[in-house]
Amino acid sequence: MKKRQSFLIVFILIIGLISCENYSDKSSRIKIGFSQSISEDDSWRKSMDNSMKVEASLHPEIDLSIYNANSSSKKQINDIENMIDNHMDVIIIAPLGNDSITPVIDKAFKKGIPIIILDRKVNTSNYTTFIGSDNVEVGKIAGKYIASRANKVTNVLEIRATTNISPGVERSLGFKQVLNQFSNINRKSITAVSLDSLNQSFSRVLDSIPNLDYVFAFNDNIALQVWDVAKKKNKIGNIKFIGVDGLNGPVGGIQAVKEGKLTATVLYPTGGSEAIKIALQIVNKEIVPKNTKLATTLIDSLNADIMSNQFDKVSQQMLNIEQQQNVIKEQEKEYITLFNLIKLLTFFIVVIVFLVLFSVYSMISIRNKNRMLQINNDKISIQKNEIQKYAKKLKISNEAKINFFTGISHEFKTPLTLILSAVESLNDEFQNKNQHLKKELVLMHNNSMRLLRLINQLLDFRRIENKDFTIRPSKINLYKFSVEIFEEFKREAKKKNIEYTIVSNCEELELYVDQNLMDKVYYNLLSNAFKFTPDNGKIQIEIKKNDELRNVCISFKDNGIGIPKGERDKIFEIYYQGSNSTKNGSGIGLNLSKKFIDLHHGTIEVLSEIGTEFRVILPIDNQFPESIVQLPDSTSGTTKLDYEYFDTDSNTRSSNLDSEEKQSILIIEDNSELLEFLIAKMQIEYSVFSSDGNDAIEKAFETIPDIILCDLNLPGKNGFEICKILKSNELTSHIPTIILTAMDGQENYIKSLESGADLFLNKPFNLKVLQQSIKNLLFNRERIRTFYSKNNSIITDIVGVGKNEKEFLNKIDAILNSNLDNSNFSVEELASCLHISRVQLYRKVKAILNIGIGDYIVNFRLDKAIQMLKDSDLNISEIAYSCGFASPNYFSTAFKNKYLISPKEYRNSL
Incomplete structure (x- = not known):
């Protein structure tokens, strides 16, 4: 076993080593998030994203995530929140507006995340660096370009941005600062709200200013838009259009300059590339400036070709780098695949080697074990032969003993018959004369009949074992047969106040059964x-015919203690007795019943x-042609049963007081005559429970009596042991105990005190002394309980209450x-x-304090309430709920019932 455990441990370690990832590589990844304000439809924004991706591709350790707000401030805020939650190392933001996203920028910066603001400025200083061109300088460059060419009166139109964003404001500011210095330049401005409105506004300007010389637009896209409008109106003429951005490409500003538009x-x-570079500097703890300005310049027909070529070369180089990066990534994938394959192969090689070693070890171990098994088998064969010889001798001896026992059992039947006859004759003679003697005769008769039936059962069992039992079926009315046996148990049902019924849906059904065997089945089951x-339970016999299955089912139902689930398959085994049974029995009754039903080709479950x-399920069509016997005609078709119970005198029982008004006593005595004597003398004043000593402890736990009278010499545990167990258990520790014994001496007296007994009486004892001793012990217990219930003392201060x-x-x-504030805390939960039952809890508290457990709980809560009324500033309702009362009204009622004053009046009295 240890070898296998070692193998598993080594196997798990190998898997862990092989499958381990390079955690340091993963932990060194740099997460950069970029929030783009405008969708990729904007070519300048698209160029920004591309330059950022290209720069990031040059650094394999960077994980770049781009979030596009699509011109929505709300979405941009949500994107930045997500980046904060994802714990980005650096967040780059191209703001849509300068006010709306300021709070989320402050939030990210306060969490320690470096913030890079790109292109547009924001109204907060909580960022790491700003990257962008000097837009005032952009406006001045455009203004200087126009001023340098204005030799006469010059009309200039400025087309501003649609919103109040920092680039638009600053470009317009720089443009004004230059042109306002020249009196020969007339400047007019319009705002590009939308394409349609821009076209209309520009058309009106063209109509109102026929000699328009220059148009300066916020960006190249707007400049080209108004160029198209002028072209459609055939008013291009000498108008010169100037834009901002200077993107390279077929639709960029540089190409428009080259084309003359x-x-x-x-x-x-x-600034996309610069943002990634500065982000890396920040992650590497390098110092970066608060503002990073990007260089700008004017592109016209003189340098457009040069700039275009330069940008083309840069783009080509970027493309080459990107292709090289892709090749490197593919090679990395191939390398990782090969590396994992090598690891896997190494793992399998190690496992194979280990398995080979383990197999060699196992072969050697199995060979040694086989050798030992062979030796053991030889020994077992020798022992088996010896056991078989001994078993034969034992069988012969056992058969002789059983035959002797069977013969003796037969001999018992003769004297039992004589005894029963004599008892019945005496019973008839004293039928109405001597009730006491009649009771003794009834006892003798019933026990003699019980002994006779047990002997018959043993003889039947012997015959079944020897397989010489012959079934003698006869045709009977099943319902009438069942009713006759049913009637025999009515008296027993009456004694125990059991609801005893029989029902049938086939009162006329006739079938073949052996009446003698079937009556024994009925008797055993009933x-x-x-x-x-x-007592007060239910027992029912139900006979139900099933025409479809051609059988009849006889059910014997009760609501008794039941059979544990795991024992139901064993209930018909020989000598088996249920684990939850406290009744003595032979353990062969149900086994015999099953064998009798098997002889009828039926089943029992x-x-x-x-x-x-x-x-009991019997087939209806059983014929038994070879063994059917004919019985004489009779009204019932059955024979009289060979057993009967005599009834005791009901007047004696009815004269007793209501058991609930009496105190209870448990008498533990194995001498049946003395037990009967004590019961007869004690039942006038007490509710009496009895035990022969075998179930004394269980009976005490079950009944929780007020006092226990226990003999010393008992089967199993003696009186000292029983007393010690009961006194050490919380359920029974409070019960006064008297030990009776024929053994005298100081040593036994000391033992009784050590076991916890309250009184030690020697046999023969004086009955009056015993009765007065019982009364004194119960009186002292009652005095203690009354003191507690009236004074509501703390239990630890009561003299006379035991430690347990x-x-x-x-x-x-x-x-x-x-659970003080839990108004739903019930007695069941307590x-x-x-770990005891509700009934045991009630009896225990009642026995100690003479109050119910419910009253005890209420008194406990009221004591806590009194303390709170004295020591706390809580109002009456708060105290009620704190002490577990369901409502303040109920609290006030309970308080007043006990203390004769309301809680409010009590507090005022303080």
Whole structure:
């Protein structure tokens, strides 16, 4: 086993080493997030994104995530929130506006995330650096270009940005600062709100200013838009268009200059590449300036070709770099695949080597074990032969003993018959004369009949074992047969106040059964039902015919203690007795019943959910042609059963007081005559429970009596042991105990005190002394309980209450205190916390304090409320709920019932 565990440990370690990822590489990744304000439809923004991606591709350690707000401030804010939640190392933001996203920028900066603002400025200083061109300088470059060429009166039109963003404001400011210095330049401005409105506005300008010389637009796209409008109106003439951006490409500003559409464009770098470079500097803890200005210049027909060629070369180089990066990535993938394959192969090689070693070890171990097994087999064969010889001798000896026992059992039947006859004759003679003697005769008769039936059962069992049992079936009315046996148990049902019924859907059904065997089946099943069904229970016989299956089912149902689920398959085994049974039995009754049913080609099964149900299923069409016997005609078709119970005198029982008004006593005595004597003498004043000593402890736990009278010499545990167990258990520690014994001497007296007994009486004892001793012990207990219930004392201060009782009540107090504010805390939950039943809890508290557990809980809560009224500033309602009362009204009522004053009046009196 240890070798296998070692193998598993080594196997797991190998897997862990092989599958381990390079965590340091993953942890060194740099996460950069970029929030783009305008969609990729804007060519300048698209150029910004591309330059950022190209620069990031040059650094494999960078994970770049681009979020596009699509001109929505709300979306841009959500994107930045996501980047904060994803713990980006650096956040780059191209703001859509300068006010709306300021709070989220402040939030990210306060969390320690470096912020790079790109292109447009924001109204906060909570950022790491700003990257962008000097837009005032952009406006001045355009203004200087126009001023340098204005030799006469010059009309200039400025087309501003649609919103109040920093680039638009600053470009317009620089443009004004230059042109305002020249009196020969007339400047007019319009705003590009939308394409349609721009076209209309520009058309009106062309109509109102026929000699328009220059148009300066916020960007190249707007400049080309108004150029198209002028062209459509055939008013291009001498108008010179100047834009901003200077993008390279077929639709960029540089190409427009080369084509003559634009006179000039001011280069406005995107800054995407620079943003990634500065982000790396920040991650590497390098110092970066608060503002990073991007260089700009004017592009016109003189340098457009040069600039275009330069940009083309840069683009080509970027493309080459990107292609090289892709090749490197592919090679990295191939390398990783090969590396993982090598790791996998290494793993399999190690496993194979290990398995080979383990196999060699296993072969050697198995060979040694086989050798040992062979030696053991030889020994076992020798022992088996010896056991078989011994078994034969034992069988012969056992057969002789059983034959002797069977013969003796037969001999018992003769004297039992004589005894029963004599008892019945005496019973008839004293039928109405001597009730006491009649009761003794009834006892003798019933026990003699019980002994006779047990002997018959043993003889039947012997015959079944020897397989010499012959079934003698006859045709009977099943319902009438069942009713006759049913009637025999009515008296027993009456004694125990059991609801005893029989029902059938086939009262006319006739079938072949052996009446003698079937009556024993009925008796066994009904005897078990009455044995394990408590007083006031239910027992029912139900006969149901099934025409489709051609059988009849006879059910014996009770609501007794039931059979544990794991034991139902064993219930018909020989000598088996249920683990939850406290009744004595031979353990062969149900086994015999099953064998008798098998002889009838039927089946018997047991169900046990609530109580127990035995089902006897017999085929209707059984004929038994070879063994059918004809019985004489009779009204019932059955023979009289060979057993009967005599009834005791009901007047004696009815004269007793209501058991609930009496105190209870448990008498533990194995001498049946003395037990009967004590019961007869004690039942006048007390509710009496009895035990022969075998189930004394269980009976004490079940009944929780007020006092226990226990003999010293008992089967199993003696009186000292029983007393010690009961006194050390929380459920029974409070019960006064008297030990009776024929053994005298100081040593036994000391042992009784050590076991916890309250009184030690020697046999023969004086009955009056015993009765007065019982009364004194119960009176002292009652005095203690009355003192507590009236004074509501703390239990630990009561003199006369034992240590176990105090500990038990302290446990209750601790549980109640921990659930003080829980108004739904029930007695059932308290019993569950103490691991006892609700009935046991009630009896225990009642026995100690003479109050119910419900009253104890209310008193406990009221004591806590009194303390809070004294020591706290809580109002009456708050105190009520804090002490677990469902409502303030109920609290006030309970308080007034106990203290004769309302909580409010009590507090005022303080």
